[in-house]
């Protein structure tokens with residue numbers, strides 16, 4: 001195929017594709033959690049004492065009584081076989097953001113050569129997948145390659161069905177043989193335990209007697225793009241890097257806001273329903289779906305769940321989106337910025353903490369200032385976000401998210417906190433030591449008599465803030481669409497644990513002076529505001545003024561991953577994680593190493609793609625067109641027509657500049673002698689990225705000059721608008 005033939009073929013295929021057969025929607029109750037080994041299924045098939053024991057472990061987090069493991073394994077195996085599974089997999093979450101699984105058969109070969117299906121308790125509880133090739137940041141060397149998986153009882157087992165059969169999936173942690181966490185789940189469980197301990201201590205000081213375990217919760221809004229597979233397959237950059245490295249903006253983009261919340265294209269809706277059906281069967285509470293801001297962009301958001309379960313479910317949502325998209329002839333792009341010039345994709349993480357006895361601890365109640373508990377927890381978060389803002393920036397630092405943060409569509413890289421006017425007012429009064437009134441849950445008259453008067457939400461929305469209070473939870477908006485939510489949740493739980501401990505110490509010191517609880521709370525919260533109030537910002541986070549003001553307030557602006565990741569090496573961060581038992585210094589160092597390496601590798605892949613795509617696709621198209629123009633010019637000259645060769649000059653100049661850029665980039669790719677990994681990241685971030693941007697500018701300008709029938713890559717217009 002030459003020129004734009006692959007594009008024409010793709011358009012032909014899309015236009016003539018058979019629509020996916022529509023399925024009659026099933027009732028939710030019929031589908032709900034049918035593929036999950038739920039508590040109620042365990043109750044049905046386990047002996048009473050065994051069920052009681054496992055239920056206690058799930059609900060209180062107490063260690064599993066290992067003597068019941070055989071009975072549970074047997075019941076789980078029988079259930080899985082009844083669902084068509086012959087294999088089971090310990091599923092775990094390495095530091096790559098992906099989900100890993102190693103399948104083992106339910107098989108035991110007997111001495112007489114026959115085989116029976118078997119699944120012993122010890123196989124359920126522990127596995128040894130090896131997995132020595134996963135990034136581990138120096139924790140494991142290959143000669144000590146043992147890595148163990150251990151069953152996370154708090155996240156239910158489930159059946160993953162593909163066209164080729166079903167597998168029983170068991171969520172697990174993944175640790176080295178020396179016990180170090182090699183995954184994202186272990187620190188999440190530890191951070192939750194640390195937060196529970198600190199929260200329980202504070203609740204006791206506040207006078208609570210009956211305190212159930214405090215758990216964090218998460219509801220993550222997943223944005224994504226869908227591109228027809230015929231186009232995606234013709235773009236090496238989409239296939240290997242998940243984003244377009246070139247592409248002239250289409251004349252129509254998102255300027256009319258006509259895609260946002262518009263009618264969902266029929267083909268996309270059929271896809272969404274297919275995803276949702278699978279999610280419901282897996283007990284994942286998908287709740288919202290809609291068109292997002294950019295053409296071709298969509299969102300799915302589930303209800304909030306316990307953070308650990310929500311994190312596993314989030315991984316399953318990403319898997320289902322990719323997998324189901326393929327069946328529907330789409331490619332689902334989870335990259336944070338697949339297309340330049342239009343919105344990218346985030347994964348806004350709604351986070352809260354609460355328990356069965358005190359409820360949601362971030363719910364202000366009827367009048368916020370009457371709710372001391374809420375104010376104390378909110379105060380702890382203000383201190384946490386201010387003290388550890390750079391950490392929150394570093395846990396969303398990836399090569400791909402750098403394109404999105406600060407691009408006036410997603411929060412800036414400066415970590416500040418939005419409280420809404422009512423709460424800001426309350427905390428301002430606290431700072432001044434005179435908390436008297438709160439504007440209360442006011443009523444909002446919307447000026448249409450036939451509609452009821454609506455109560456205002458004390459937390460209005462602010463899309464420009466990275467960390468926004470939204471009425472009864474915080475929304476961490478800086479998280480990227482392709483990321484695991486585990487890292488951000490670990491950071492939030494850990495900084496809250498640290499701040500609650502700080503507050504508990506202060507409150508106890510005040511109470512020891514003989515002052516009453518309300519006075520002690522006021523004093524401590526006043527101190528929080530004096531020391532940390534600078535992090536609160538309710539204005540426009542995109543504005544120039546905020547960038548200046550943030551500097552005056554001493555808030556960090558870590559623009560790139562190369563700037564943000566080294567935060568993980570700072571001693572105050574090391575101390576935070578080790579004193580709360582979330583990550584040892586070795587584990588933390590391994591995360592820095594791994595993420596730094598991933599940053600370097602992903603930009604190097606892109607740089608290699610830029611070089612090869614320019615040399616083998618763009619440059620040939622440009623020279624063919626130049627040859628056409630030159631021949632035309634010569635022919636016209638022969639017959640005496642005065643030919644304006646300005647287009648030839650322009651294209652030649654752009655092509656020269658493009659190829660000069662490619663030479664420099666190829667040269668940059670050979671450089672490996674860096675004093676440190678930090679230096680290497682800075683080189684990638686500054687030199688390599690700007691060379692790539694320069695080449696892109698030339699290529700995109702050429703796309704506007706070269707004849708369309710010679711252009712080899714599907715265009716933005718085609719990919720975003722043809723479905």
Ligand SMILES: NC(=O)CC[C@H](N)C(=O)O
Pocket residue numbers: 223293343344345346347404409410411463477
């Ligand atoms: N409407 C929205 O919330 C847009 C969010 C934006 N896509 C982001 O990257 O965060």
